[in-house]
Amino acid sequence: xxxxAFACRMTALAQSSSAPATPQSATxxxxxxxxxxxxxxxxxVARDEEIRQRLQRVLEATKWFAAPTVxxxxxxxxxxxxxxxxxxxxxxxxxARNTQDVVAVVNRMDVAVPSxxxxxxxxxxxxxxxxxxxxxxxxxxxxxxxxxxxxxxGLLASRGxxxxxxxxxxxxxxxxxxxxxxxxMVFLFGxxxxxxxSGLTQLALTVVGGTGLIGLAVGIAFRDITENFLASIFxxxxxxxxxxxxxxxxxxxxxxQQLNVRTTILMTLDGNLVxxxxxxxxxxxxxxxxxxxxxxxxFVVGIGYDDSIDEAQEIALAVLMEHPAVLDxxxxxxxxxxxxxxxxxxxxxxWINGREHSWLKVRSSxxxxxxxxxxxxxxxxxxxAREVVFPQGVPVSRIDAQATQIQSSRKRAPExxxxxxxxxxxxxxxxxxxxxxxxxxxxKPLQEEENLLDAPATKKPE
Numbered sequence: 001x002x003x004x005a006f007a008c009r010m011t012a013l014a015q016s017s018s019a020p021a022t023p024q025s026a027t028x029x030x031x032x033x034x035x036x037x038x039x040x041x042x043x044x045v046a047r048d049e050e051i052r053q054r055l056q057r058v059l060e061a062t063k064w065f066a067a068p069t070v071x072x073x074x075x076x077x078x079x080x081x082x083x084x085x086x087x088x089x090x091x092x093x094x095x096a097r098n099t100q101d102v103v104a105v106v107n108r109m110d111v112a113v114p115s116x117x118x119x120x121x122x123x124x125x126x127x128x129x130x131x132x133x134x135x136x137x138x139x140x141x142x143x144x145x146x147x148x149x150x151x152x153x154g155l156l157a158s159r160g161x162x163x164x165x166x167x168x169x170x171x172x173x174x175x176x177x178x179x180x181x182x183x184x185m186v187f188l189f190g191x192x193x194x195x196x197x198s199g200l201t202q203l204a205l206t207v208v209g210g211t212g213l214i215g216l217a218v219g220i221a222f223r224d225i226t227e228n229f230l231a232s233i234f235x236x237x238x239x240x241x242x243x244x245x246x247x248x249x250x251x252x253x254x255x256x257q258q259l260n261v262r263t264t265i266l267m268t269l270d271g272n273l274v275x276x277x278x279x280x281x282x283x284x285x286x287x288x289x290x291x292x293x294x295x296x297x298x299f300v301v302g303i304g305y306d307d308s309i310d311e312a313q314e315i316a317l318a319v320l321m322e323h324p325a326v327l328d329x330x331x332x333x334x335x336x337x338x339x340x341x342x343x344x345x346x347x348x349x350x351w352i353n354g355r356e357h358s359w360l361k362v363r364s365s366x367x368x369x370x371x372x373x374x375x376x377x378x379x380x381x382x383x384x385a386r387e388v389v390f391p392q393g394v395p396v397s398r399i400d401a402q403a404t405q406i407q408s409s410r411k412r413a414p415e416x417x418x419x420x421x422x423x424x425x426x427x428x429x430x431x432x433x434x435x436x437x438x439x440x441x442x443x444k445p446l447q448e449e450e451n452l453l454d455a456p457a458t459k460k461p462e
Contacts, residue, residue, distance in 0.1 A: 048072040075103035082110045143194045150190020158183030231278035236452045243453045245290040258451045271439040295354040302343025304380035319369045325362045327351040357429045
């Protein structure tokens with residue numbers, strides 16, 4: 001009866017304190033050493049043999065110890081054997097110390113030193129990882145499904161946003177940026193759901209909030225690239241030029257070939273491709289010569305102080321009015337510009353159709369014809385006055401009239417100069433846009449898909 005009562009009491013204590021498995025267990029369970037063994041009562045007055053037998057059976061039942069032996073003398077318990085770990089040795093000592101009528105405990109158990117070839121710990125860790133992996137397979141499958149749906153929904157949202165914005169936003173780059181942002185938000189929402197379901201709420205908030213921080217950090221680290229990218233968005237929205245327009249940016253004049261996310265590419269009048277950063281294009285002055293087909297040009301010519309300014313203006317204006325490339329509306333004009341050291345300077349203004357004629361060729365033609373007309377009508381065009389000092393003097397010799405006549409006859413009379421609007425050297429007055437366009441085709445091919453501008457229109461640029 002005493003043993004039965006003791007067994008019932010031990011069973012209750014084991015259930016309440018999660019004690020180790022009972023001796024009837026076939027396989028030893030992993031010990032829970034977080035709680036110390038409860039006090040074991042054997043009998044109101046326990047004898048040494050009863051204490052020994054009870055402790056011996058408990059140590060053998062756990063199967064945590066190798067060859068455990070218990071000796072009790074006058075209430076002093078002597079423990080011998082070999083424990084697998086120091087924690088198990090301490091647990092055996094605590095068990096004996098909490099047994100009824102135990103005066104003291106002498107724990108002489110040895111702790112087994114594992115062999116260097118003992119991989120049981122590593123194997124146990126691998127098995128634990130394998131069990132965790134097997135248990136997480138359902139969640140992994142759920143997470144993959146959610147992520148796949150998020151990717152598909154993000155692509156559909158991006159495509160839908162691009163279709164929705166196409167008739168409303170003309171800038172191709174801005175449409176793509178908004179569409180990508182919408183698709184990314186849908187994907188991040190799916191990722192947030194996966195993290196919330198897994199219990200990683202804080203990580204989910206960190207991922208969602210960290211996206212903006214990462215974007216800010218990237219923007220600071222790549223400031224120039226970000227600046228050019230934003231400038232390309234604004235340029236594609238405002239569209240200050242189109243493909244094929246003749247523009248002047250930061251002192252560079254050329255025909256626009258492409259606007260990409262980083263640079264604006266021009267084909268200069270010399271046939272060279274020039275790449276200008278979009279930030280420079282956006283922040284500096286830009287002249288577009290193609291938006292208005294009419295273009296005004298001017299040049300300066302000086303006449304002598306003895307010549308009539310009114311007569312010279314009328315002569316030059318008559319040349320302008322008769323020239324086929326000069327427009328009547330707006331009308332040309334000849335104005336007195338300044339008084340030089342030896343000349344009265346006249347500035348001649350004229351308008352041309354920049355899409356049909358080259359201002360370089362028309363300007364050359366007008367200078368040639370105005371000079372011929374002034375010489376024909378006796379309008380002098382003296383050089384700037386210069387003072388020349390001859391320290392040794394100037395020798396003077398007499399030249400007869402016959403030599404002077406021969407030398408004068410060698411000069412070409414103004415009437416002999418051609419009065420045609422264009423000479424062979426000027427190669428016509430037409431625009432050089434076709435020549436530049438051909439040079440652009442012969443240059444290194446550009447990636448058309450990177451162009452943020454529409455294809456060039458059918459009209460001929462200047």
